[in-house]
Amino acid sequence: MTIYVERTEQREEDGWAIFETAVHHPRLPDSLYFRTFSRYSDQISEESDAPALALLIPAMALGEDIHITTTVSEKLLRNLNGPVQTILLAIAPHLSHVKVIADPEPRPPHHGDGLVATGFSAGVDSFCTLTQYRPDDAPQGFGISFLTYNNVGSQGLSNTKDFIERYDRLNKKASKEGLELVPIDSNMDDFFQTCKDIDFVQTHSVRNSATALLLQKKTGRFLYSSAYPYSSTFVGKTCFIAHADPVFLPLLGTEAIEILPVGGRA
Template identity: 35%
Template sequence: MISVSNIQTRQSENRRVTRCNISGAGLPEQLVFDGTTNRILPASPTRQDWIAVALIYPAMLRGQPLHIDGPVSPTLLFNLNNDIQALLQYFNPELSKVTVTAHPTSLKSAAQGTDTGTGFSAGVDSFATLATFTEPNTPPFYRLSSLSTFNVGAMGSVSASAPLYHRYSQRVRNFASQHQLNWNTLDSNLADFYFEASANFVRTSCLRNAAAALFFQDLHKCYLYSSSYPYPDTNKSHDELGYLESVLLPLLSTENITFPLAGAGLKRTEKISKVAQFRPAHKALDVCVAPARTRMSSVQINCSRCRKCTRTMLNLDILGNLSAFSDVFDIAFFHRNRSAIIKEYEIGALKGWPLDLDVIELMRRTEYEGRLTIPAQLELTAHKAKTILRRVIPLTA
């Protein structure tokens, strides 16, 4: 059994640190969530929903029952013992059904949040959510009032993530303050509980980020989770939980907080088009997935070399908006290597990768089509794939 005990919270006006002991299954001995906000925090919450969501995947991966020596939302606890596990087993057949137990509690907690929040990575998804849910016609319940940055694995290993977390925490504080929004940051050792290859951040980001949002559920009534993929891509792959967010997120909601999926009605190219017209993004867009050391040493916000950087620059160039982002991308590098970059995404499209297909479809609908070198209808056989790969032009510095 994985047992969570000795749950202790230390709280000041705007900082909350919770530590709990973990026993069983070879996991780290302590789980820590350290959160800071610009508001005066309500009384320390008694619900431990965040722990249940944080540890359900490691428990199922080990086939060990999970017991939390504290109260968990009855709605969430019911879903954790039923449909959430059924969905996670569908996603990863290696997971085993386990029993999740916790202390009984009432349907409502004492503290009711008032904010509508979202994660702020400064990427395309989060800026598209920000642009959409701050428009004048946004209903009050969904109108964004808070931005969050969570260190739960996206910044690399726990031991190496501190400099990047400090940089990104300062970024969300500055951006939120400039735009009259509240902000939250959270540091954690949660990544140490997901050390298996089948539990890496890309595969499990939805659970990790939801756990972090639940840590602040006494501040939020609604947390808009920026979609990774549009609705037509739901269930297209088992590579990551992002393909199942539209099903999983409602099951993670509690009596106090709801998790709407934001932006899933838009393709990636449509999101980028929206972001291109959103002026706050022009000097702040950050899509880079290069290693932390590379990101920290880059002259600009983005390395402009990794796959997410080059694909975003290609999208922006097709739309005629790349020059507006000269403060965050190395545009000269893109123009020197445009042919090689196009070739890379043609190959990805032939392999059926959704985001690459999206950008190639956009090229076909615009004057950019003349730059394509692969016919529109081409079956990717092993021989043809090798031939195409040989023609890829190497990037130049």
């Protein structure tokens, strides 16, 4: 049986801009959504790139192909059907190879005028990235423009109230750094409940990179804070996907946005 994925639709509701994609498969939820505060809606892409990446591991766990009824980045689609799955199968051999079917379409590049984002959890890795890529002290084109805080499964089961409370605490720290913190809430984790014997630390690079793809309308680079030094990089069976990040993350971007590991030299 194939997983059918429809075009992403946008709506406004109670101060949220919601980007929702209908998903058709009896073992999966009926829709995948991402949402952020309405004031950030102009930064969010309605393309199907984020849903395509977000649904890849659940599809591989079920052994079901994905058929997307609209376009996916030509670059991303090629990688999803090739090296991305090769790496994921090395990390978690019990997954299955699947086909991702969509109309390929190149995304317009930003030609150097795109924003730069990074995730922020107030952990050591986050502050390391902030220190190295402050807007006034970063290499040209790499100065951080804003931060993101994602609800994609890192906290286990999380309701909106808990997520907003954590966001408010982190936002105070982000404000002290002079940067806006953009929240991205999602029910993505519900789809990963079908994935037996695989958890957040084996999948976080995919989950968080899917939210980065949401930002490609205005963002040209997403800096992903490294968990390990480059010397710990390998592609193979592991409980920690971050070991593969230097090889893996650059494969998850599009023509419009790069997803780059940073901090691994430390």
